[in-house]
Amino acid sequence: MGTPCSIALILLPGFSLYTLGAVRSVFALANEVEGEPLYRLRQYSAEGESASTQCGLTLAAEPLEQLHAEQGGLLLLIADERSDERLGVASSHRLAQLLQRFGQDSGWTVGASGTGAQLLAQHGLLDGYRAAIDWQIQAEAAKRYPDNVFTTGLFEIDRNRISAGAGAAVTDMLLHWLGKRHGSIFAAEVAVALGLERMRGGDERQPVPASSQPAVGSARLKDALELMAANLAEPLPAEDIAQLVGVSRRQLERLFRQHLDTLPSRYYLELRLKHARRQLKQTTLSILQVGLVCGFTSGSHFSTTYRNYFGYTPREERARHTMPLVETDNAGEDIE
Template sequence: MTLPSQAARPPTAPQTLGFLLLDNFTLISLASAIEPLRMANQLAGRELYRWYTLSHDGGPVRASDGLQVTPDAATAVPLSLDMVIVCGGVGPSRSVQREHVHWLQSQARQSRRLGSVCTGSWALARAGLLDGYETSIHWECLAAMQEAFPRVALTTRLFSIDRDRATASGGTAPLDMMLNLIGRDHGRELAAGISEMFIYDRVRNEQDQQRVPLKHVLGTTQPKLLEIVALMEANLEEPIGLDELGQYVDVSRRQLERLFQKYLNCSPSRYYLKLRLTRARQLLKQTPMSIIEVASACGFVSTPHFSKCYREYFGMPPRDERLGHSRSSQSVELTVLGPAARTETSQELVSSAVLALAQARGEPTYASVPL
């Protein structure tokens, strides 16, 4: 049986995304979310995605770095969107207005997929649209958001895709989320091609965690505990015994155990093991070091013991991690909602995706990934 040629395949309507900009949004998160869409169109040689930037009144919105972005439209313009992504940044509790909440609720009633980048999930939570959903937000807002919205299932993951919700923490994490969504929509080859174009060595998945600074979790109330953890982090290859750690900061082993149990909900030895295994995972994913070398670099005396601990903690052996096998690849794909009929108003508003795709026609990578 022969597969139909690319030209013979029926064209599919592009997915349309609306990016709602909140005051003081982070520009890097917005770019990290939109640029993969642009490159997906370029590599496919056709418009797979189109996007619009929005504000509640259509006026310019200032990013956290002081730059102003003039959006394509106001939220009142009746665009036919498949997905809405809220772009947050500094001070989300002040940036989210009543108009944002009402509009997001209206989008949910129209069964549109919803997402966020950086602190944009604050707006979705305030609209009551994240209750019971696994949600990612920048680590700076974790404690405040948990206090304000206890029904939201917050996680420290870089991004979370839960049914028809997709939320990413800040920085470049939206890039990883969008690459994963594009891979689900159009295949891994396209996502890998985008990653190569951006010189992005490894696409992170839903299992990757934000590194939340311990001092942010504990504040300045436990200087001895912070000092002990710093000693652990500095001595992963040759772990220090618990008695010796206690002597360094002038606390007994029993006091050490109580500190970790009270503030970190685990024993000091378990926390130390977590640090070493997390470091091992980074080395497996980001370096060509052999499994034996990784085990040694992270303080494990034997490879079998390392493999056993790694499997118990991450749910897979180091060899599978090195090969790139991931539990997240087995997760259920998001349901892709078909685009609604375009209204006359929405047709008049031209997405910048059209201009970007036209400019990309002269690039050597144009249409280089057949779909």
């Protein structure tokens, strides 16, 4: 029996328990299918000896200083929020040093899930590589790092860099990564053990929220919705959207009225406001920053528009969803 391959999971602030569970499940079942430990997982935190989840829980993890390059393996950033803005200066510096070290080691594959590819790009690890990233920040990342190629697919496996969009895309990515290492039959067996009917390809588009799906099928309308979802920070004029999907502006308005009972401008505004609401609830971005990443040119315009739509201001929204953190001990009981 050979030495198990090292899998180093870097948990970044606001990571999703779902994503972590999915990653651990893939490798646990890979070991089970093989009948011996192919992979050894350890989790590390950029915050010290613990990592904070998206839902406010805290998990134990090893500090980054204890992660050393061994015989090679996979280093995977697990990020589901804007971790680059939640990390302190010292933590950011430690993470940057670690990424540079592992990125230069040919024995290691470096990857990311969710929003993590933006951190890889920030530290130069995606230069010359294709990468997938959470669709909600894809347009922003493409603008911030114009020399990198961020795709709208579920995942990308490009030589020794792997990346996945949000949610279940990380499972598909890891299954295909296992397939490259052990063969497609092995990967299919792991997929069956996970209860999956099929392995999705990396070229499949990331799903947008159900609210963005047309009630009745229309290829051009679907393309228009995807363009809107991918361009929240810098909203496209209706004329540009119509031209890109191959219809006139009047035809585009007719499609929206027919299938969604609204106008493109109204739908686009609602999409941006709902995205802003998620950002206010799930990130530590300032209210002004949230407004800017959702396409509003000033704080006052954002606040007024938000209040007119939801009935309360962005500041009141954030206050309504600020809850005390509840930690959980090993027995799963709540600790006040």
